[in-house]
Amino acid sequence: MVTVSTSKSAIRAYHHGDLRSALIEVGLNALEGTDAEAISLRELARIVGVSATAVYRHFPDKRALQMALAGAGIARLGEAQRIASEAAGGGPAGFAATGRAYVRFALAHPALFRLAFSHGGFAGGPGLGNDDASRLLRAYATEFAGAEAERLTLQAWAVAHGLAMLMLDGLLPADDATIDAVIDPKTLFTGSS
Amino acid sequence: MVTVSTSKSAIRAYHHGDLRSALIEVGLNALEGTDAEAISLRELARIVGVSATAVYRHFPDKRALQMALAGAGIARLGEAQRIASEAAGGGPAGFAATGRAYVRFALAHPALFRLAFSHGGFAGGPGLGNDDASRLLRAYATEFAGAEAERLTLQAWAVAHGLAMLMLDGLLPADDATIDAVIDPKTLFTGSS
DNA sequence: TCTTAATGTTGATGGCGTAAACATAGCCAG
DNA sequence: CTGGCTATGTTTACGCCATCAACATTAAGA
Numbered sequence: 001m002v003t004v005s006t007s008k009s010a011i012r013a014y015h016h017g018d019l020r021s022a023l024i025e026v027g028l029n030a031l032e033g034t035d036a037e038a039i040s041l042r043e044l045a046r047i048v049g050v051s052a053t054a055v056y057r058h059f060p061d062k063r064a065l066q067m068a069l070a071g072a073g074i075a076r077l078g079e080a081q082r083i084a085s086e087a088a089g090g091g092p093a094g095f096a097a098t099g100r101a102y103v104r105f106a107l108a109h110p111a112l113f114r115l116a117f118s119h120g121g122f123a124g125g126p127g128l129g130n131d132d133a134s135r136l137l138r139a140y141a142t143e144f145a146g147a148e149a150e151r152l153t154l155q156a157w158a159v160a161h162g163l164a165m166l167m168l169d170g171l172l173p174a175d176d177a178t179i180d181a182v183i184d185p186k187t188l189f190t191g192s193s
Numbered sequence: 194m195v196t197v198s199t200s201k202s203a204i205r206a207y208h209h210g211d212l213r214s215a216l217i218e219v220g221l222n223a224l225e226g227t228d229a230e231a232i233s234l235r236e237l238a239r240i241v242g243v244s245a246t247a248v249y250r251h252f253p254d255k256r257a258l259q260m261a262l263a264g265a266g267i268a269r270l271g272e273a274q275r276i277a278s279e280a281a282g283g284g285p286a287g288f289a290a291t292g293r294a295y296v297r298f299a300l301a302h303p304a305l306f307r308l309a310f311s312h313g314g315f316a317g318g319p320g321l322g323n324d325d326a327s328r329l330l331r332a333y334a335t336e337f338a339g340a341e342a343e344r345l346t347l348q349a350w351a352v353a354h355g356l357a358m359l360m361l362d363g364l365l366p367a368d369d370a371t372i373d374a375v376i377d378p379k380t381l382f383t384g385s386s
Numbered sequence: 387t388c389t390t391a392a393t394g395t396t397g398a399t400g401g402c403g404t405a406a407a408c409a410t411a412g413c414c415a416g
Numbered sequence: 417c418t419g420g421c422t423a424t425g426t427t428t429a430c431g432c433c434a435t436c437a438a439c440a441t442t443a444a445g446a
Contacts (some may be wrong), residue, residue: 170319
């Protein structure tokens with residue numbers, strides 16, 4: 001509901017109008033079923049019903065389209081986390097909920113999640129960005145760790161991201177029990193501070 | 194020193210003899226400078242001085258060659274961790290050292306690390322394997338967490354893996370200070386147990 | 387209305403993974 | 417030693433891909 005509307009507006013605009021949006025919509029759709037590497041510009045163009053090279057009127061190259069898709073992925077991830085955080089009512093429970101939401105989003109949309117983070121996919125320089133997800137994480141870290149907020153931020157992100165990746169790559173069982181065992185504030189982060 | 198000898202044996206065997214080893218050697222070499230996706234079978238064949246399709250006498254397809262390279266990567270990672278662990282003299286310091294070695298290996302060999310873990314690269318089913326790295330991690334977890342060993346194993350792996358990935362993808366600064374801040378047993382894992 | 391920029395299309399180029407058919411070399415049975 | 421089988425390579429070819437160049441069309445503004 002943020003950027004992509006599957007509804008009328010986009011569909012009406014196919015033949016001449018909003019090819020750019022159509023490509024992103026179709027691309028996001030394709031990412032629900034296939035890995036990013038396996039998606040060709042030509043195939044997306046075919047689906048939209050346009051010639052292969054028309055894509056280049058809206059994106060300089062394939063990577064640019066992927067970056068646009070990555071941006072949409074980050075937005076959706078942030079929204080999923082915000083919803084989870086609110087549902088848990090904030091506080092420590094909310095913090096853990098955002099972590100679990102991060103991992104569950106990755107499992108629900110593997111290709112999109114991978115694309116969003118692969119190779120500087122969405123962020124410019126290092127550090128957290130201005131997306132919803134980053135702001136939410138920072139807020140929680142500051143709330144709980146005060147002076148050690150920086151460290152907590154990094155550790156929390158690393159745990160969630162690592163768990164998500166290991167599950168996506170088939171190295172850890174992708175079930176709720178494992179998620180809950182790892183994303184557990186009772187046994188994580190309870191050091192000094 | 195484990196599998197790949199850059200020395201005589203392999204070089205002598207180029208023209209007819211050990212194409213398989215030659216391809217793996219050249220492949221590992223290429224991975225030091227380029228991403229796995231950017232390496233083509235044809236290019237490796239060219240470097241070795243053999244026709245493009247000769248590769249298929251030793252690997253059923255591109256993926257198979259990549260898996261072989263991934264295996265070599267895992268072996269090297271395990272060795273790096275073992276060395277770091279021994280240098281730190283085991284104990285809590287050794288545990289942290291293996292984590293740091295994991296991340297440093299990823300930074301030193303980004304393409305190889307990525308390949309090794311991408312998409313079920315080396316492991317069969319989920320869970321830790323029988324490689325050096327997995328055994329070392331399990332041993333430390335058992336030593337320190339007893340009953341909670343399972344959880345500690347997962348958490349430690351997730352933190353190191355997540356940190357490595359975020360750094361490789363340019364989302365976190367890839368410096369020692371950040372590594373030390375995140376891989377810090379003083380503030381991680383010190384919960385109940 | 388004429389012009390111009392935005393948007394598409396066709397066609398071509400060079401690269402890729404891979405299949406098929408053919409060639410050769412080394413080993414093993416007689 | 418010899419004949420043939422197997423392992424290993426080579427050449428050719430196919431279909432797909434990203435991308436470039438040149439041409440066509442549409443829409444908008446002076």
